[in-house]
Amino acid sequence: MHMSSDQLNDLRHSIDNIDAALLRLMAERFKTTEKIGNLKKKEQRAIADPDREQEQIERYKRIAFEAGLDVSLALRLHAFLVEEAKKDQHAIMTSS
Numbered sequence: 567m568h569m570s571s572d573q574l575n576d577l578r579h580s581i582d583n584i585d586a587a588l589l590r591l592m593a594e595r596f597k598t599t600e601k602i603g604n605l606k607k608k609e610q611r612a613i614a615d616p617d618r619e620q621e622q623i624e625r626y627k628r629i630a631f632e633a634g635l636d637v638s639l640a641l642r643l644h645a646f647l648v649e650e651a652k653k654d655q656h657a658i659m660t661s662s
């Protein structure tokens with residue numbers, strides 16, 4: 567049975583709202599990691615914090631599982647976000 571185009575439009579409207587929320591949250595996350603980068607620069611701290619990343623991984627696993635999201639997808643998202651945040655922080659650390 568075909569989905570009616572009304573149903574399709576409604577679902578796509580939901581997707582657009584979800585995507586907008588995801589992008590705004592990502593912007594918020596990168597603004598926050600940028601602040602952390604500035605703080606690390608001031609305090610001469612290392613960019614990477616493996617202990618923190620490990621704690622985040624455990625948290626991602628739990629939250630993804632409870633939310634019914636594929637755990638490996640959540641962990642790939644974590645790796646991507648942290649890698650990008652560290653690249654940004656590296657740029658902050660090396661700028662004068």
Ligand SMILES: C=C(O[C@@H]1C=C(C(=O)O)C=C[C@H]1O)C(=O)O
Nearest residue numbers: 599602613614615618647648651
């Ligand atoms: C943002 C930080 O810097 C790095 C990036 C992280 C992140 O994107 O969440 C976490 C740990 C660090 O390796 C931090 O130390 O909190």
